[in-house]
Amino acid sequence: xxxxxxxxxxxxxxxxxxxxxxxxxxxxxxxxxxxxxxxxxxxxxxxxxxxxxxxxxxxxxxxxxxxxxxxxxxxxxxxxxxxxxxxxxxxxxxxxxxxxxxxxxxxxxxxxxxxxxxxxxxxxxxxxxxxxxxxxxxxxxxxxxxxxxxxxxxxxxxxxxxxxxxxxxxxxxxxxxxxxxxxxxxxxxxxxxxxxxxxxxxxxxxxxxxxxxxxxxxxxxxxxxxxxxxxxxxxxxxxxxxxxxxxxxxxxxxxxxxxxxxxxxxxxxxxxxxxxxxxxxxxxxxxxxxxxxxxxx
Amino acid sequence: xxxxxxxxxxxxxxxxxxxxxxxxxxxxxxxxxxxxxxxxxxxxxxxxxxxxxxxxxxxxxxxxxxxxxxxxxxxxxxxxxxxxxxxxxxxxxxxxxxxxxxxxxxxxxxxxxxxxxxxxxxxxxxxxxxxxxxxxxxxxxxxxxxxxxxxxxxxxxxxxxxxxxxxxxxxxxxxxxxxxxxxxxxxxxxxxxxxxxxxxxxxxxxxxxxxxxxxxxxxxxxxxxxxxxxxxxxxxxxxxxxxxxxxxxxxxxxxxxxxxxxxxxxxxxxxxxxxxxxxxxxxxxxxxxxxxxxxxxxxxxxxxxxxxxxxxxxxxxxxxxxxxxxxxxxxxxxxxxxxxxxxxxxxxxxxxxxxxxxxxxxxxxxxxxxxxxxxxxxxxxxxxxxxxxxxxxxxxxxxxxxxxxxxxxxxxxxxxxxxxxxxxxxxxxxxxxxxx
Numbered sequence: 248x249x250x251x252x253x254x255x256x257x258x259x260x261x262x263x264x265x266x267x268x269x270x271x272x273x274x275x276x277x278x279x280x281x282x283x284x285x286x287x288x289x290x291x292x293x294x295x296x297x298x299x300x301x302x303x304x305x306x307x308x309x310x311x312x313x314x315x316x317x318x319x320x321x322x323x324x325x326x327x328x329x330x331x332x333x334x335x336x337x338x339x340x341x342x343x344x345x346x347x348x349x350x351x352x353x354x355x356x357x358x359x360x361x362x363x364x365x366x367x368x369x370x371x372x373x374x375x376x377x378x379x380x381x382x383x384x385x386x387x388x389x390x391x392x393x394x395x396x397x398x399x400x401x402x403x404x405x406x407x408x409x410x411x412x413x414x415x416x417x418x419x420x421x422x423x424x425x426x427x428x429x430x431x432x433x434x435x436x437x438x439x440x441x442x443x444x445x446x447x448x449x450x451x452x453x454x455x456x457x458x459x460x461x462x463x464x465x466x467x468x469x470x471x472x473x474x475x476x477x478x479x480x481x482x483x484x485x486x487x488x489x490x491x492x493x494x495x496x497x498x499x500x501x502x503x504x505x506x507x508x509x510x511x512x513x514x515x516x517x518x519x520x521x522x523x524x525x526x527x528x529x530x531x532x533x534x535x536x537x538x539x540x541x542x543x544x
Numbered sequence: 545x546x547x548x549x550x551x552x553x554x555x556x557x558x559x560x561x562x563x564x565x566x567x568x569x570x571x572x573x574x575x576x577x578x579x580x581x582x583x584x585x586x587x588x589x590x591x592x593x594x595x596x597x598x599x600x601x602x603x604x605x606x607x608x609x610x611x612x613x614x615x616x617x618x619x620x621x622x623x624x625x626x627x628x629x630x631x632x633x634x635x636x637x638x639x640x641x642x643x644x645x646x647x648x649x650x651x652x653x654x655x656x657x658x659x660x661x662x663x664x665x666x667x668x669x670x671x672x673x674x675x676x677x678x679x680x681x682x683x684x685x686x687x688x689x690x691x692x693x694x695x696x697x698x699x700x701x702x703x704x705x706x707x708x709x710x711x712x713x714x715x716x717x718x719x720x721x722x723x724x725x726x727x728x729x730x731x732x733x734x735x736x737x738x739x740x741x742x743x744x745x746x747x748x749x750x751x752x753x754x755x756x757x758x759x760x761x762x763x764x765x766x767x768x769x770x771x772x773x774x775x776x777x778x779x780x781x782x783x784x785x786x787x788x789x790x791x792x793x794x795x796x797x798x799x800x801x802x803x804x805x806x807x808x809x810x811x812x813x814x815x816x817x818x819x820x821x822x823x824x825x826x827x828x829x830x831x832x833x834x835x836x837x838x839x840x841x842x843x844x845x846x847x848x849x850x851x852x853x854x855x856x857x858x859x860x861x862x863x864x865x866x867x868x869x870x871x872x873x874x875x876x877x878x879x880x881x882x883x884x885x886x887x888x889x890x891x892x893x894x895x896x897x898x899x900x901x902x903x904x905x906x907x908x909x910x911x912x913x914x915x916x917x918x919x920x921x922x923x924x925x926x927x928x929x930x931x932x933x934x935x936x937x938x939x940x941x942x943x944x945x946x947x948x949x950x951x952x953x954x955x956x957x958x959x960x961x962x963x964x965x966x967x968x969x970x971x972x973x974x975x976x977x978x979x980x
Contacts, residue, residue: 295761297961322761326963328753333558344550345762389758 248273248397248428249294254303256289263289264300265452271430271445276423278443279432280456280530282538285449287432288325291399294430295322307397318347321395325402325432327386331375335366338374339389346393353392360388364414380411387415391422398422399430404438416442436530448534450541456533467528467536470502474514475522483517499526547763551771552778555746559779569783573790597638600628604645608677616669632657641670648682718927722899725926728848729894729919732855733887736918739780739856740863740883744876746772747867747960756960765957769868770949773860777853840928847925850938855918858945859883865952868959869967879972890916898923912937914944951976 249271256264263286271277281287292298294305296312305312307319329338336357343353361367364384374382383406391398403419404412419442423429431443439446446463448456456463476483476496483489489498496518502510507525514520528536559565596617601610602625610618619637631637639658646652656662656670683693704718747769750756759768866879893916897906902924910920911929917937925934958975959967967975 292961297757297760317762320761322758324754324757324761326754327758328755330558330749330755331753341550341554342758342762345547345759 248308249430250304250306250309251290251294252304252306254290254293254305255301256286256293256298257301262452264293264449267303267449267452267454269447269454269457271428273428274423274426275444276419276429276431276442278439278446279430279449280439280446280534281449286452287449288401290449291322291324291401291430291432294397294399295320318393319396321346321390321393321398323387323390323398323400323403325405329374329382329386329389332373334371334373335377335385336370339385339392342389343392346395348393356392356394357388360392364388379406380408383407384411384415387418391418395427397428397430399432401432402434403431404433404435436534440530446530448537450538455541456537463533464527467533469526469528471499471526472502472507472510473497473499473522473524473526474520476514476517477519477521479518481517495521548767548771548774551763551768552775555772555775556778556782559742559776560782565779565783569786570790573787573794600631600637600640601643602628602640603643605643607681608643608674610641610670610673610677613669616666629657632659635659639666643674648678648685651678721926724844725899725902725923726894728844728922728926729891729898732848732852732922733891733919735780735784735852736855736859736887739776740859742776742779743773743860744863744867745873746776747864747956748870748873748876751868751960751963752871760960765960766953769861769864769953769956773857773864777856777860780856844925847934848922851918851921851941854938854941854945858914858918858941858948859887861945861949861952865955865959865972868956869962869972871963871966875966879969886915887919890919893920894923902927902929908933912940914941917941954978 249269251267251269254264254267254269256262267286267290269290279287279290289298293300294312296314296317307316310316333341339357340350340353343357344350348356358367361370366381366384366388369377369381369385374385377385387403390400398419400419403415407415416438419429419431431439433439440460443460445459446456447454447458458466474497477494479496483496483498487498487500489496491497500510505513507523511520511523514523596612597615598617598619600623601608601618601620602623603620609620612618616638618641623631625642628637628640628642632640639656639662642655642657644653651674654674656667680690680693684690750759756768862883866876866883869879870876890910893906893910897904898910898920901907907920907924910916911924911933918941921929921934921937954976955972958978965971
């Protein structure tokens, strides 16, 4: 769907993107991660043709990015707003038509979405009379109203209560099921964990991580197992930090050169193995680990 | 192109639909006549309630008898200087004129005492009156009969006619030209300021409420800027047209009502310029009608619309650029200077140079330079201007607004996405130089 090669961008002397390569396959949810100021917004703005890169190529479905693609991209910026004095309906029509929909199409699609999210009764309300969550919903619909093939969401859940965040999450998954490619940029690692198929991490203008969720996680396997033992037959070594509870002992061990099977058979000498499970790092841990190690370099 | 049209529509409709627009549009044409009416009424009241202002005169020559007017009466009770001064201080007299004994060839030492500062009006009235008396006295002393003096007194009115190359003659009157140039220049000045500010506010609104990032992902910043400028300009034109229609109907109603109360003869004269022409020369009414019929209204209207729009577009782009560079209206102040200075120069130039002498060098340059021409040229157009000057000025204005729009576009495109930093002129210059 989206292929970026050797993209560079600098503002004066500060580099925002350095030789960035990125590939986003069709129909997946792609997590774009990175700390503040890493270059994510610059990348997103370049894909949206708000600004231009200094060098590099961007292809959408094999064709160089051009103004023809505007109607195929939906963009929900992190900093977003609506005309406060405009009515919900007029506002949505305006955004839909700017994306190239005809008046007729815009009307029927807006009606469809307003009904789907149970918002029909707000049609004639002005934005300034809506709550923040309601306004965010209007904003979300305006972003997807033209059925974009590529949807770019920057912190889509900010401003939503958990209930509405759930609704939006379901809509994003629904769009993915229909074949929409989604680029999701967020600091909420739990939503990355939940939604994304692939992730890439940008730090200090460079890409420092890229791959499917599985690849990323397995490459970060710290080779640590979480273990629970019962009915001890032998005293546990003192260096194992053990949490004992009702004759059940819980602790973590690193493989330290052994294979999992070797470790398991060693454990069996101490008692009944109730649980033996590899510890998989959370995205949050990977994120923090990556940024820290990159900062040391 | 289609997208600019969408922006224009939104900018236009969102403003025209507002109640405040309707109110301003309907009330303004009523407010001006109302204010003028109040002033006229106050002035009339003043005249009626104010008893004549009595001025005591002490004339040691015993020669001058000043004639009283509607406002001033002169009392010659032969009091001395000190008592007369006292009369003024007590409020019994409005003022006191002291004419010492002097040689008629060298009348000096005349003093006016008053409780308040005398108006220009009063002083020149007294001066003219005394001058006439002294002249009469001297003519009489050199042996001319007062009867003859009265007989030779003549009233002169100059009728001015402009000739053009084709030999056509048009009666002109500087006062009418002055009024036309004055009012059209001022209208353009006000229009640029009021609607330019609306552009700036609109841009700041989109920027500070962060709508702009969504908008520019759908269309080019330049399209957004132009759509806004054109849309708001259309709002202004609509308002202006409604005013013209309203004032037109109102004044025709007023004239209709007044016309019925007017003597038949005069009403007829007003109705037809041909009759006016047949009136005896020197008649004021006739002259004004000849002048009005001699004005090239089509040319004037055309130039007015041209400079109205040209000036608006030129400055509108600058207002848009300023709005894009700042985060809040209060920050805009520092960039307003390059906009307000030329506008005020044009405004002052219109009064000081153009309307007084439309063909002077200063007037020429004011009406040629694009920053001042929209306002200054209207002052010249009303007097008639060589077509070469007009063409040069219009051409430069078109070039001028293309240039400011181009520059504003460069600032706008970067400015709307910049938050938190307070730009300086240096940053703006950097934005202009940045490509892409």
